Amino acid sequence: MSFSSRRRNYFLTPHRRDGLIEWMKSMLMHSFVLDALATTGGDTFSHFEELVNEHRDMMCCNANTILYEDNGNGGGASSSTIDANLNPVEPRQSRLKRLVPTVGIFHTSLPLRKAYEIYNAKYRLDKRRHLAISFNEIRHIMNLAQIMAMTITTHKEGIEGDADHRSRWSSSSSHPSILDSPSLVCTKNDSSSAADNIPEFSLNGNNEVVEVQVQASVVSKSKSSHKKCKSKFNGPSLITFDGDQTLYSDGANFESNPKLANYLYLLLKNDVTVAVVTAAGYEYDTSKYELRLSGLLQYFKNHSCKLTKIQLNCFYLFGGECNYLLRLDSDYKLHPVNEIGPGGWMTSTKYLGLDSPANWSEHNITQLLDLAECSLKASIEDQNLRNARFIRKKRSVGLVPASLDDAPIPREALDETVLRVQDDLDNMLRSNTSPSLPYCAFNGGRDVWVDVGNKRVGVQLLQSYLGVPAEETLHIGDQFLNTGNDYAARQTCPCIWITSPDETTYVLKSILRLAGIVPTTAGVVQQQSSSTKLPPPRDNNNETSKKEEGSNVDFTELERRTNAVGTMDVFTGEIITHNKQ
Numbered sequence: 125m126s127f128s129s130r131r132r133n134y135f136l137t138p139h140r141r142d143g144l145i146e147w148m149k150s151m152l153m154h155s156f157v158l159d160a161l162a163t164t165g166g167d168t169f170s171h172f173e174e175l176v177n178e179h180r181d182m183m184c185c186n187a188n189t190i191l192y193e194d195n196g197n198g199g200g201a202s203s204s205t206i207d208a209n210l211n212p213v214e215p216r217q218s219r220l221k222r223l224v225p226t227v228g229i230f231h232t233s234l235p236l237r238k239a240y241e242i243y244n245a246k247y248r249l250d251k252r253r254h255l256a257i258s259f260n261e262i263r264h265i266m267n268l269a270q271i272m273a274m275t276i277t278t279h280k281e282g283i284e285g286d287a288d289h290r291s292r293w294s295s296s297s298s299h300p301s302i303l304d305s306p307s308l309v310c311t312k313n314d315s316s317s318a319a320d321n322i323p324e325f326s327l328n329g330n331n332e333v334v335e336v337q338v339q340a341s342v343v344s345k346s347k348s349s350h351k352k353c354k355s356k357f358n359g360p361s362l363i364t365f366d367g368d369q370t371l372y373s374d375g376a377n378f379e380s381n382p383k384l385a386n387y388l389y390l391l392l393k394n395d396v397t398v399a400v401v402t403a404a405g406y407e408y409d410t411s412k413y414e415l416r417l418s419g420l421l422q423y424f425k426n427h428s429c430k431l432t433k434i435q436l437n438c439f440y441l442f443g444g445e446c447n448y449l450l451r452l453d454s455d456y457k458l459h460p461v462n463e464i465g466p467g468g469w470m471t472s473t474k475y476l477g478l479d480s481p482a483n484w485s486e487h488n489i490t491q492l493l494d495l496a497e498c499s500l501k502a503s504i505e506d507q508n509l510r511n512a513r514f515i516r517k518k519r520s521v522g523l524v525p526a527s528l529d530d531a532p533i534p535r536e537a538l539d540e541t542v543l544r545v546q547d548d549l550d551n552m553l554r555s556n557t558s559p560s561l562p563y564c565a566f567n568g569g570r571d572v573w574v575d576v577g578n579k580r581v582g583v584q585l586l587q588s589y590l591g592v593p594a595e596e597t598l599h600i601g602d603q604f605l606n607t608g609n610d611y612a613a614r615q616t617c618p619c620i621w622i623t624s625p626d627e628t629t630y631v632l633k634s635i636l637r638l639a640g641i642v643p644t645t646a647g648v649v650q651q652q653s654s655s656t657k658l659p660p661p662r663d664n665n666n667e668t669s670k671k672e673e674g675s676n677v678d679f680t681e682l683e684r685r686t687n688a689v690g691t692m693d694v695f696t697g698e699i700i701t702h703n704k705q
Contacts, residue, residue, distance in 0.1 A: 392439060479585075
């Protein structure tokens with residue numbers, strides 16, 4: 125885990141804790157203390173699962189039913205006699221809501237017991253005597269349960285779909301490394317009772333980059349280019365990603381991660397829509413976004429089995445949380461999606477009200493950013509942050525390091541700044557008669573940003589624009605605490621909480637394999653220099669030549685892009701020096 129990731133995800137203070145996971149951890153502590161996790165662990169997760177299902181049912185009931193009671197008249201009233209004397213009844217709270225007041229929305233059911241049994245069969249949590257189950261282990265189990273749920277719920281056969289899900293895992297045991305991620309592997313031929321009902325898995329993993337042997341599929345063209353790809357993929361139809369610390373290291377770029385690039389390629393090849401929803405906002409300067417994703421775009425371009433134009437068009441990028449929508453085209457470059465007019469993303473989502481930027485007035489945007497600017501500048505002065513500077517963009521304001529060479533801003537100062545600006549903006553929105561715009565104030569690990577809009581809006585806009593329901597959408601990010609910018613996405617779709625690009629890689633590998641995709645050897649076109657007409661002879665004794673022959677990236681192009689990125693201020697997008705020669 126990187127330094128900035130640790131700064132964002134430490135769990136030492138109340139505002140840095142997840143209420144649901146902390147409660148689950150405390151409930152499991154009883155079994156650990158009594159040395160009874162082996163006999164009660166599965167039942168405890170079954171109880172969690174029951175509470176989640178009850179919570180989902182009750183929220184659905186509260187959303188679709190309005191109850192009324194007589195306001196002091198001593199009697200009830202039917203819906204036909206409702207008048208000014210009747211007030212809405214407070215919706216009933218689920219048991220889970222009473223136990224964990226901060227619990228949010230569950231968009232799918234979660235097979236928590238199955239997920240726990242698989243995880244426990246791999247890591248033998250019930251055999252530990254000195255260390256109780258940890259926060260991160262529960263997070264991994266929750267992630268696994270969500271991945272399993274996305275596969276199960278895509279079947280329309282209900283229970284039969286669950287049986288098919290199990291049989292797919294069983295049949296996959298003949299393929300090596302079917303689920304060999306740290307949090308998603310079950311031991312083979314496990315004799316413990318927890319593993320009796322779990323299909324076999326192979327632990328004979330390898331570190332080679334893999335791809336799917338994809339059959340050529342005929343995809344009917346949509347009448348409108350913005351419609352989502354037609355997909356028979358047994359999993360999410362739309363997967364959205366955070367950028368920093370999810371696809372690439374914080375403040376860095378997607379340069380050379382062939383395994384992750386390959387899994388993203390496979391998703392597109394199977395007609396899954398992929399979108400990067402990032403706080404990085406360079407308006408519609410596409411070259412700067414392309415620099416941040418240079419290695420990934422180069423991987424797509426060099427692959428021997430080219431993506432079709434329709435599949436390439438299924439790759440989107442939402443900059444500034446939800447303000448600038450771009451799409452990949454057949455030239456492997458990002459292009460702005462029309463905002464206004466037929467097929468325009470703002471026009472087609474205007475019905476969402478204030479959840480669409482199409483309905484935001486410049487006056488309200490300026491008012492929100494002005495207050496955020498005052499709050500950030502006051503934080504710099506009050507906390508004596510001499511190594512911080514303030515910057516303002518069209519749809520965001522930020523507190524960032526004065527120089528990348530300076531000492532990092534203390535994490536306590538960053539959190540104080542976020543909580544202060546959240547309080548200031550909430551007070552303004554409560555007292556102001558003008559429409560309340562959605563916003564996001566978050567700690568980025570080494571900076572603080574306030575954006576107009578947030579990732580809930582960004583993901584919801586994509587769902588509406590592409591016609592994808594919430595239960596077929598999955599958001600993957602690393603900031604799900606209340607000072608992070610992935611937190612808001614929980615309201616609009618299922619989420620996976622990761623802490624590094626490595627975990628993202630494991631999650632995607634598991635999604636692909638649970639969807640029944642069989643890995644084979646990767647095939648990427650070897651980039652040749654202009655002076656070389658034929659590939660060099662293969663030297664089996666030369667390790668260097670092997671690496672070059674199997675490389676996935678044009679290193680000349682990568683070096684050029686890396687040098688350019690190295691001279692770009694990632695906060696502002698400003699090129700501060702010339703490229704190296």
